[in-house]
Every structure is written in structure tokens, then in C-alpha cells.
Amino acid sequence: MKKRWIVLLSTLLSMSSLYAISVSQFDSPLYGTAMINAIPNYPAFGEVFTLLQREWFWKGFLIALFLVPVAGGIHYLLIGPKVFSHHGKKIFAFSVLMRIMHNLAALSFLVIVPTGFVMAFGDFFGGGMFVRICKNLHGLATPVFAITVLPMIIAWIRDMFPNSDDVKWMMIVGGYLSKEKKPVPAGKFNAGQKAWFWIAMPGGIVMIFTGALMFFLNKDLSPVATMFGMSQIDLLRLSAIVHNILGMVVATFFMVHVYMAAIAIKGAIHSMISGYKEEEEVAILHSSWYKKLKEEGKV
Numbered sequence: 001m002k003k004r005w006i007v008l009l010s011t012l013l014s015m016s017s018l019y020a021i022s023v024s025q026f027d028s029p030l031y032g033t034a035m036i037n038a039i040p041n042y043p044a045f046g047e048v049f050t051l052l053q054r055e056w057f058w059k060g061f062l063i064a065l066f067l068v069p070v071a072g073g074i075h076y077l078l079i080g081p082k083v084f085s086h087h088g089k090k091i092f093a094f095s096v097l098m099r100i101m102h103n104l105a106a107l108s109f110l111v112i113v114p115t116g117f118v119m120a121f122g123d124f125f126g127g128g129m130f131v132r133i134c135k136n137l138h139g140l141a142t143p144v145f146a147i148t149v150l151p152m153i154i155a156w157i158r159d160m161f162p163n164s165d166d167v168k169w170m171m172i173v174g175g176y177l178s179k180e181k182k183p184v185p186a187g188k189f190n191a192g193q194k195a196w197f198w199i200a201m202p203g204g205i206v207m208i209f210t211g212a213l214m215f216f217l218n219k220d221l222s223p224v225a226t227m228f229g230m231s232q233i234d235l236l237r238l239s240a241i242v243h244n245i246l247g248m249v250v251a252t253f254f255m256v257h258v259y260m261a262a263i264a265i266k267g268a269i270h271s272m273i274s275g276y277k278e279e280e281e282v283a284i285l286h287s288s289w290y291k292k293l294k295e296e297g298k299v
Helices: 002-023 033-078 096-120 128-159 164-171 191-215 222-227 232-264 268-274 279-285 287-295
Strands: 090-092 276-278
Touching (some): 090 279, 128 191, 191 232, 222 232, 232 268, 268 276, 279 287
Antiparallel strands (some): 090 276
């Protein structure tokens, strides 16, 4: 009888200790009491997030990871890169500041995109130190991208609004499906570059915000959660949903952008190093801008 009382008392003490730990030492804005209080609101974003996380996010990232390289490979084999003369006149296109901002953004994306894929397939990589390192690199590269957003928006937004040339450009896919060198209707930035701008800049701002919320998920984010009228857990679920969906789109367009700049147009990447584009390239791929430059006497 005495032994039973000792066992019962020990059990009660253990349970009370675990409860005390759960609501004190390990209680946080995300775990403990907050998790219990968020249970009634699980259907709001919990079910959607769980479904997407379990069934769809990894499929979307997998499609993006293979679709662009395969499409790029087919394009390269069937049509090949466009080659323009590098011995003619040069046309100034990008200032030193814009080249620095663009290249910082490009370098940060070269870290953000691969590490993002690793985190998306964290289970495949077995979690652990490698995935944690990628998560930290992802977080460290984000501020580098963040400092480039405002200068690029200020410098380029005027040229990024759609016009009639963009419709014509889309109808012929910028001439990239042909081996011929025919003038393509486009200003300083073509429809594809404009699309990338509007995805990378506003989309990037949203991803910085949602990414920061997830990176500091154990901090008290109640002011932000209250502003959106939801619990911190639901705020993080919504952030993860938005971040992952935008991530798929941004990663896809980034890989396309890299292919176009580094492979599809031979030597085009040098314009972001020297600041100058080849005259023939501008005359063919940015014919409306070339015409304007000629009218202004700059060519």
C-alpha cells in the first residue's frame, strides 16, 4: 500500500513539474500556452498550411528546379545563343551605382535561391547541421539583397511600366525562338526584364518581411500579429504560405534571368560589369530604345 502511494505521489510530482516547465521555462510567444490557445483557430490557416507543406510545396519547388534547366537545355540545343559583334560601338546602359546594386542582388540571390531549395527539401537532406547552415546563410544573404531594393526601384521603375512594345515582344517571345536577327520591339528593358523586375522587387519586399517573421519565430511578434488580427502562430503559418509560393515564382524567374543573361545572349552579362552594351545587341533586341538614342544623337 505504501509503495502505491509513493508511485502515485511521484507521478503527480512529475506531471506537475512537466506542466510548470511547459508554462514557464519553455513558454514562449509560439510554444506552450500560445500553442494551446491557438488550437481552436487551427482551421483558419493550420489546415491549409499543413496540406501545402505536406503535399504541394515540395512538388512546386521540384518542378521549378527541373523545368527551367530542361527548357533552357532544349532552347540551347535547338536554337542556340544569340551572338552579337563585340568589335563595334558600345552604348552606355548602366551606371556604376546600378551595377554595384544589381551585382550585390545577384550575388545574394546566388545564395538565397539554392539555400531556399535546401530548406524546402530539408527532410530529403535529413535535416541537421547542413540544413541549419543553409538556413543561416539564407538569413545572412537576405539583408544584402534588402539594401539593393530601394536604389534599383528608384533608378529603374520609370522604365518598367508596360507599353505597346511589351505586347509585341510577348507575341514573338522576344525573338528567342528564332535564329534570325530581326529587330525586336523593346525599350531599354524588354517585357521579360520588366516581369522579372515586378516579381523581384515588390515580391522581394514581401519575402523579406515574411522571411524575417519566420527567422525570428521565437521572438515576441504580437504587435505584428495584432496588426493583422491573428495569433502569432497563424501569422507564421500565413508567412510560410506566402513565402513559399513567392519563392517558387522568384526562383523560377531568377533561373530564367541567369540563363538569358549568361547563356542565351552571348556576352550580355558583361554589360553589368562594364556598363556598356554592344550596339548590334541594342539595335536588335532593344530596337525602340536604339531608335530613341539615334533620335537624341546619342548613337
